[in-house]
Amino acid sequence: MAAAILETRGLSKTFGAVAAASNITIEIAEDTVVGLIGGNGAGKTTFINLVTGYLKPTSGSIRYRGRDITRLAPRQVTRLGICRSFQIPQVFDTLTAYENLLVGTGIVDSKDAAEAAETILARFGLAPFRDAVAGVLPEGVRKLLDIAMALVVKPRLLLLDEPTSGVSAGEKFAIMDLVLQAVRAAAVTVLFVEHDMEIVRRHAQRVLAFYDGRIIADGRSEAVFADADVRRLVVGEQPC
Amino acid sequence: MRAPDRTEKIALLGLFALLAGGAFLPQWALFLVTLALAKGLVVLSLLLLMRTGLVSFGHGLYYCLGAYAAGMVGQLLHVGDAAVMLLVALAVSCAVALIVGLLLASYRGIFFAMLSLAFSMILYGLLVKSAALGSTDGFNITVTAAAGASLSSASRRYLLFALSASFAAMAAVGMHRFLGSHLGRLAPAVRDNELRVEYLGASVRRVVYLNTIIAAALTGLAGALTALVVGHIDPEMAYWTTSGEFVFVAILSGTASVLAPFLGSLLFELLRSFAYQYSPNTWQMVVGAAMLLVIMFLPTGLWAVFGRRGKRVA
Ligand SMILES: Nc1ncnc2c1ncn2[C@@H]1O[C@H](COP(=O)(O)OP(=O)(O)OP(=O)(O)O)[C@@H](O)[C@H]1O
Numbered sequence: 001m002a003a004a005i006l007e008t009r010g011l012s013k014t015f016g017a018v019a020a021a022s023n024i025t026i027e028i029a030e031d032t033v034v035g036l037i038g039g040n041g042a043g044k045t046t047f048i049n050l051v052t053g054y055l056k057p058t059s060g061s062i063r064y065r066g067r068d069i070t071r072l073a074p075r076q077v078t079r080l081g082i083c084r085s086f087q088i089p090q091v092f093d094t095l096t097a098y099e100n101l102l103v104g105t106g107i108v109d110s111k112d113a114a115e116a117a118e119t120i121l122a123r124f125g126l127a128p129f130r131d132a133v134a135g136v137l138p139e140g141v142r143k144l145l146d147i148a149m150a151l152v153v154k155p156r157l158l159l160l161d162e163p164t165s166g167v168s169a170g171e172k173f174a175i176m177d178l179v180l181q182a183v184r185a186a187a188v189t190v191l192f193v194e195h196d197m198e199i200v201r202r203h204a205q206r207v208l209a210f211y212d213g214r215i216i217a218d219g220r221s222e223a224v225f226a227d228a229d230v231r232r233l234v235v236g237e238q239p240c
Numbered sequence: 241m242r243a244p245d246r247t248e249k250i251a252l253l254g255l256f257a258l259l260a261g262g263a264f265l266p267q268w269a270l271f272l273v274t275l276a277l278a279k280g281l282v283v284l285s286l287l288l289l290m291r292t293g294l295v296s297f298g299h300g301l302y303y304c305l306g307a308y309a310a311g312m313v314g315q316l317l318h319v320g321d322a323a324v325m326l327l328v329a330l331a332v333s334c335a336v337a338l339i340v341g342l343l344l345a346s347y348r349g350i351f352f353a354m355l356s357l358a359f360s361m362i363l364y365g366l367l368v369k370s371a372a373l374g375s376t377d378g379f380n381i382t383v384t385a386a387a388g389a390s391l392s393s394a395s396r397r398y399l400l401f402a403l404s405a406s407f408a409a410m411a412a413v414g415m416h417r418f419l420g421s422h423l424g425r426l427a428p429a430v431r432d433n434e435l436r437v438e439y440l441g442a443s444v445r446r447v448v449y450l451n452t453i454i455a456a457a458l459t460g461l462a463g464a465l466t467a468l469v470v471g472h473i474d475p476e477m478a479y480w481t482t483s484g485e486f487v488f489v490a491i492l493s494g495t496a497s498v499l500a501p502f503l504g505s506l507l508f509e510l511l512r513s514f515a516y517q518y519s520p521n522t523w524q525m526v527v528g529a530a531m532l533l534v535i536m537f538l539p540t541g542l543w544a545v546f547g548r549r550g551k552r553v554a
């Protein structure tokens with residue numbers, strides 16, 4: 001097995017009486033695509049928030065490429081090479097799609113920023129929206145832009161929070177294919193949260209199932225989807 | 241260096257037109273334009289803050305500091321050289337902004353606006369209490385030389401006019417380039433989405449801090465210029481109504497172009513002086529009505545008249 005890029009040990013987070021993450025211990029190997037599944041409120045977003053420093057864990061530790069990053073802020077975590085996309089797109093609404101990316105590429109490397117922004121724009125099929133203000137773009141396009149912005153900072157580990165939510169059922173597969181193609185071109189380790197089990201089956205080499213802040217299954221997708229707990233607590237809950 | 245774009249060309253052409261035309265302006269008009277250009281620098285600094293998503297109701301702090309710094313160079317050091325006065329004003333306003341900015345950088349929205357106001361009112365209170373600086377009356381300030389050369393009163397007037405025009409043009413071009421740079425582009429990014437800026441690896445706090453200091457520097461310089469032009473300073477420069485007027489003109493001008501603050505400032509000074517002349521007791525009403533019209537018909541400011549409307553929402 002390749003070296004672990006991310007390692008969490010006993011990671012826990014409570015909000016009052018709610019345990020949004022309890023005792024999460026996992027290792028993610030470099031260059032894998034991991035799917036994270038779980039019903040609403042299972043703690044998937046909380047996990048991403050913890051890893052990227054947006055939330056401070058109640059207890060436990062996080063290591064990234066052998067380095068302890070447990071209490072770092074999102075900015076520092078980003079600079080080390082972890083970035084994320086958001087369940088609800090976080091973009092710059094008054095800037096154009098191109099300018100959105102240019103803000104990011106300008107932070108990373110001011111010399112070739114314009115070229116880098118154009119490259120990413122093309123890679124995500126966003127060229128037709130280049131000069132449109134992000135605030136008026138359709139939700140699916142905003143979603144893509146949000147993911148593209150996470151890649152702008154050249155992460156080694158990318159955490160995608162429901163990349164296909166808010167995208168019409170017909171477009172989901174195409175968008176996910178596009179995203180993973182772009183991700184592969186950048187040689188990044190990916191963890192993606194997804195409710196659509198077909199998409200998870202298609203793209204994830206490994207699946208993690210969360211329930212109530214705990215890991216209830218972890219392994220190859222066939223094994224995880226065959227698990228009784230997963231069928232009852234995660235898959236059974238799915239409306240689709 | 242890249243070639244100047246349209247905005248920069250207009251700024252430079254405007255400067256040449258002003259420098260040439262200024263020689264033929266009657267004294268009152270020269271005074272009015274000089275003052276409008278100096279105050280335009282303050283409005284330009286507010287444009288930078290507004291692009292960052294911030295409004296300051298306390299810009300009187302730096303305006304007044306710049307003026308008093310220049311004045312004290314004359315009073316205490318008996319130096320009447322405009323260059324020295326302006327440099328000291330710039331240094332003092334930057335130094336204060338380095339400290340005040342540290343505190344302000346943690347605040348946004350109404351808190352940023354009000355905390356700025358609080359700082360300016362502290363300065364106002366201090367000045368009113370200090371008899372040595374003339375208390376509420378303030379004191380006079382006279383420019384006798386510029387960079388070593390002594391001046392007659394007519395040449396002093398033109399010199400201050402030319403200085404204001406040059407600073408205005410330089411500041412407009414400088415600001416335009418800054419806003420188009422990678423660092424400057426972070427201003428609207430911070431305004432739109434601080435979370436994303438941090439997740440791109442940049443520090444929102446540092447952006448706010450830097451822009452606060454740039455704004456303070458411009459405003460301090462403008463305060464000193466105003467002091468030299470008017471020849472008198474008093475604590476009113478730090479009073480909240482002064483700061484409010486700058487915000488008023490900033491909204492009137494709009495933030496679409498770095499040239500807008502100077503146009504807005506000029507129109508405001510004209511409007512005020514004519515309103516004052518024709519209805520001395522109700523001039524505020526005339527100015528208020530003008531503001532109402534702008535907000536109703538040109539919600540993005542006067543500059544909308546020239547702007548490519550529709551390209552940008554908000
Ligand atoms: N900032 C917060 N304050 C209080 N409770 C929170 C906070 N963030 C999350 N929670 C709670 O923690 C639990 C896990 O939430 P989380 O958002 O991680 O779930 P999720 O798996 O991402 O769900 P979804 O599929 O709906 O996005 C939920 O019960 C939620 O209400």
Ligand SMILES: [Mg+2]
Nearest residue numbers: 044045046087
């Ligand atoms: Mg979630």
